[in-house]
Amino acid sequence: MGKLMMNTGREPIEEADDAAPVEMLAQLFEAHGWPCEFVNEDELSGEIQGSWATYQMRCIWRAEDNVLQLLCLPEIRVPDAKRKPAYELLALVNEQLWLGHFDIWSNGGVLLYRHGLMLGPDGMLSLSMAQVAVESAVSECDRFYPAFQFVLWGDKRPKDALEAAMVDAAGEA
Template sequence: MSLLAGDAPLSNNPLDLFEELAAANDLIHDRSSDCELVVQLTGRWGDYPICAVWQAELGAMYLSCQIDSKVPAARRRAVYELLGLMNERLWLGHFDYGEEEELVMFRHTIPLRGTPGASVEQIEDLVDTALEECERLYPALQMVIWGGQSVRDALNAALMETVGEA
């Protein structure tokens, strides 16, 4: 609901810019419609499909970054706990587990109403944040799902800051 009469949906589609960035960086991407773009990123632990959706009516771009890790039913409670503890450490976005997709995802929405559109820096920051946070979570997720470690031990091991080089 708009408080100002005559507000029109934001017309500068940030997915156009995101698609240009993906092409310029030789990233695999697919633009299925004006309002949806999927870009494949490669990280240290694997490939991460990033789905960006433009909601012109809201003037907002939604982004999700999928972690390729199926969660067995017996480990879902532990994964929910892990995601909750990880979310406490995030400044932007959040992790959740989609039961329908049966996948862990990083999600974030950037509101753009009242702006001329997204900047290159905003899209880069959004993508960098999604990839960085998925890379931080991935080892803890594997330790909890397949390694049988406690949530706290897995999170502490995965988030341990190292100093220096070996």
């Protein structure tokens, strides 16, 4: 087995054999020191500090479909009065994504990033795949968080908010 460098500042950890998806994600969270807990045997809930906020991460395994769904919630609620511009921004943001998409739950107006991973017939997940999936979700939330802030609290038009967020992100590196 090779070694996989975890971005924790600690020693590299051995890449474990593939494991059940929720178990592997729990190991990943533990390696990073991110708080998490099992909701049930097929669901993990945890928190990850992003650049702009602490994101709640929900990981749900559907064995019957061999699909692992990752939900990353950036703690943004969309008030009813802002739904129309928020949905317009969602459409513009989702055009920028190769994997996953942003959505707003109809019940409660919670903004979230959602991505489903179809796993092979054995339903196993590698540590490296788990890390890439989680980092990608957090990265996309970080990338577009300012645009949603600009629309919801800065009263910018969706197109202007996205452009401003992309300029800020480009200057951040």
